[in-house]
Amino acid sequence: MSYESTTSLKELAERILAANTIVCTSHEKPDGDAVGSVLGLVRALSETKDMHAWLLGSVPPAMEAMTGDTTWTHIGNAKKIPDLEPDLVIVLDTGAWSQLEILEEWLRARADRVIGLDHHASGDDVAPQRVVDASAAACTMLVLQLIDCLRIELDIPVAESLFGGLATDTGWFRQANADAAAFAAAARLLACGVDKDGLYRMIEETARPERLALHARALATVQWVHEGEVAIMRLTRADFAETGGRRSEVVGLVNAPLVVQGAEMSVLLVEESEGSVKASMRSKPPRVPGGPFVDVRAVATQLGGGGHMHAAGARLSGDLDAAAEAIVQALAQETA
Amino acid sequence: MSYESTTSLKELAERILAANTIVCTSHEKPDGDAVGSVLGLVRALSETKDMHAWLLGSVPPAMEAMTGDTTWTHIGNAKKIPDLEPDLVIVLDTGAWSQLEILEEWLRARADRVIGLDHHASGDDVAPQRVVDASAAACTMLVLQLIDCLRIELDIPVAESLFGGLATDTGWFRQANADAAAFAAAARLLACGVDKDGLYRMIEETARPERLALHARALATVQWVHEGEVAIMRLTRADFAETGGRRSEVVGLVNAPLVVQGAEMSVLLVEESEGSVKASMRSKPPRVPGGPFVDVRAVATQLGGGGHMHAAGARLSGDLDAAAEAIVQALAQETA
Numbered sequence: 001m002s003y004e005s006t007t008s009l010k011e012l013a014e015r016i017l018a019a020n021t022i023v024c025t026s027h028e029k030p031d032g033d034a035v036g037s038v039l040g041l042v043r044a045l046s047e048t049k050d051m052h053a054w055l056l057g058s059v060p061p062a063m064e065a066m067t068g069d070t071t072w073t074h075i076g077n078a079k080k081i082p083d084l085e086p087d088l089v090i091v092l093d094t095g096a097w098s099q100l101e102i103l104e105e106w107l108r109a110r111a112d113r114v115i116g117l118d119h120h121a122s123g124d125d126v127a128p129q130r131v132v133d134a135s136a137a138a139c140t141m142l143v144l145q146l147i148d149c150l151r152i153e154l155d156i157p158v159a160e161s162l163f164g165g166l167a168t169d170t171g172w173f174r175q176a177n178a179d180a181a182a183f184a185a186a187a188r189l190l191a192c193g194v195d196k197d198g199l200y201r202m203i204e205e206t207a208r209p210e211r212l213a214l215h216a217r218a219l220a221t222v223q224w225v226h227e228g229e230v231a232i233m234r235l236t237r238a239d240f241a242e243t244g245g246r247r248s249e250v251v252g253l254v255n256a257p258l259v260v261q262g263a264e265m266s267v268l269l270v271e272e273s274e275g276s277v278k279a280s281m282r283s284k285p286p287r288v289p290g291g292p293f294v295d296v297r298a299v300a301t302q303l304g305g306g307g308h309m310h311a312a313g314a315r316l317s318g319d320l321d322a323a324a325e326a327i328v329q330a331l332a333q334e335t336a
Numbered sequence: 337m338s339y340e341s342t343t344s345l346k347e348l349a350e351r352i353l354a355a356n357t358i359v360c361t362s363h364e365k366p367d368g369d370a371v372g373s374v375l376g377l378v379r380a381l382s383e384t385k386d387m388h389a390w391l392l393g394s395v396p397p398a399m400e401a402m403t404g405d406t407t408w409t410h411i412g413n414a415k416k417i418p419d420l421e422p423d424l425v426i427v428l429d430t431g432a433w434s435q436l437e438i439l440e441e442w443l444r445a446r447a448d449r450v451i452g453l454d455h456h457a458s459g460d461d462v463a464p465q466r467v468v469d470a471s472a473a474a475c476t477m478l479v480l481q482l483i484d485c486l487r488i489e490l491d492i493p494v495a496e497s498l499f500g501g502l503a504t505d506t507g508w509f510r511q512a513n514a515d516a517a518a519f520a521a522a523a524r525l526l527a528c529g530v531d532k533d534g535l536y537r538m539i540e541e542t543a544r545p546e547r548l549a550l551h552a553r554a555l556a557t558v559q560w561v562h563e564g565e566v567a568i569m570r571l572t573r574a575d576f577a578e579t580g581g582r583r584s585e586v587v588g589l590v591n592a593p594l595v596v597q598g599a600e601m602s603v604l605l606v607e608e609s610e611g612s613v614k615a616s617m618r619s620k621p622p623r624v625p626g627g628p629f630v631d632v633r634a635v636a637t638q639l640g641g642g643g644h645m646h647a648a649g650a651r652l653s654g655d656l657d658a659a660a661e662a663i664v665q666a667l668a669q670e671t672a
Contacts, residue, residue, distance in 0.1 A: 180526035187519035219552035
């Protein structure tokens with residue numbers, strides 16, 4: 001079944017107005033947009049409705065600040081799904097059963113009471129009544145529209161949730177999905193009094209000192225291949241052991257070489273165990289709209305991995321040198 | 337004389353409408369905002385007026401893309417000031433004689449024909465008729481308002497200039513000066529069709545590979561002092577020689593340690609020559625509006641330097657160790 005809107009925001013608003021007890025939930029790995037969407041809608045409706053925020057997985061430490069003093073239930077940690085019969089369940093920022101495993105049975109049993117709001121291009125029939133808009137930079141953009149539909153006035157806690165989701169899903173407005181509509185929404189939310197600088201500090205400036213040492217090691221290894229258009233960085237198990245850096249602390253690092261003029265793609269190779277290497281790949285958007293770029297998904301797919309056109313990955317067997325060589329060959333085939 | 341508005345945008349617009357030949361100029365070290373302001377206004381008016389863009393200094397390579405095919409004169413390079421008697425001179429993004437030395441005499445002789453538009457908090461009486469708005473995130477925000485006053489419709493080249501100035505002066509909308517008005521202006525400019533991603537690539541992704549190696553060396557030296565709240569990084573002359581990195585390529589590097597939670601201030605020490613060290617200092621904005629923060633200007637001032645509350649610098653004599661020690665002592669005194 002194709003994944004697209006089956007109704008309008010106006011009709012979703014009417015379902016909400018007709019309900020009293022409402023559960024808002026999202027995918028199993030809550031990111032800023034999931035947390036922002038669920039908490040934003042719960043906060044916006046909690047004056048008039050009996051609202052329940054259910055997050056299926058743990059909130060990453062960086063996003064914890066976004067939850068503030070709003071109560072939410074960690075369904076993944078609970079022994080069982082809360083004994084609650086809501087009038088309505090709102091699934092936000094996903095429509096894929098694979099991202100809702102813990103709740104699948106519970107949701108299927110209540111299909112007539114499930115509505116959805118999502119900005120992803122693919123998904124399943126989780127919410128028979130749903131609005132899907134893949135052009136939206138973040139799901140919180142759609143939550144904002146829904147709140148407008150409900151004629152609820154924005155206050156700071158709501159605006160902060162929605163801004164947090166939008167900012168994190170657009171890389172703080174640098175990525176291509178940060179379009180005019182995203183900037184306009186951000187302007188509205190900031191005008192409510194959102195403390196953008198405080199939010200940035202709480203969400204983005206949460207590294208441990210060890211991460212800097214790890215990044216220093218990776219940057220020192222940059223090797224330029226493919227006529228200088230592709231950077232390959234390497235981290236050995238010894239690099240992690242000696243710096244005290246963690247695997248999770250390489251997030252974002254693969255992008256660093258893309259500041260170089262002429263760089264079109266960047267690869268980070270991380271030695272996971274003896275003979276196993278994880279490769280993360282990024283590429284730049286085209287110079288001009290519609291122009292050429294490196295499709296890293298195609299490169300990753302050749303190596304048994306996958307992902308998106310500008311962000312993909314694969315697991316490779318062999319050592320770091322073998323992994324680098326495999327990527328150079330896959331790249332040559334892709335760009336031939 | 338105090339530096340503030342002496343007139344309104346409406347009156348500036350009237351002066352522009354009454355003129356035919358117009359020179360637009362800015363400060364001697366053109367940054368993105370200076371280039372964007374001058375070229376944006378020249379482009380906006382060039383259909384109806386005889387427009388001349390005069391930039392006093394060289395345009396940094398990263399900003400060159402912003403000039404596109406718009407003709408401009410490099411006054412600093414010309415043997416003499418062009419033999420032109422404009423009806424009006426518009427000085428943008430500065431009102432300080434110290435930043436207009438090459439043109440000072442020429443401007444003083446034409447004071448009745450000089451108008452100004454600026455967003456800096458201090459300046460001189462360069463333009464007797466001027467609008468100064470220190471709350472504007474960039475001068476291009478004020479140019480946009482002036483263009484609105486003139487009822488000129490935005491086109492892509494004009495919007496691109498103004499967006500470029502706004503984006504670079506706000507660190508691509510991450511800095512504290514990126515407020516609701518800045519986001520709203522960005523939304524308007526993007527809606528004109530500005531290619532934000534292309535502009536980002538042209539302005540920000542212009543590094544040489546050597547810069548990565550230099551940054552790797554600096555990051556590997558991070559030393560945490562002042563109870564882990566302050567990071568000190570060092571670069572020796574050997575680091576530059578061995579990596580091939582240039583002094584200009586440390587720009588932005590001082591900010592890197594601020595991603596660490598609990599980091600309040602960061603220092604980059606660069607050995608310039610035997611016994612001479614340049615110190616750059618940055619600090620985070622307060623956690624909550626009005627909360628405590630490290631005033632790096634106060635630290636720098638103790639060491640004979642200066643700057644702003646969150647960005648300052650000083651030149652120190654002695655070696656890198658002596659410089660680090662001097663900063664630790666100045667910091668202790670400041671935060672005592």
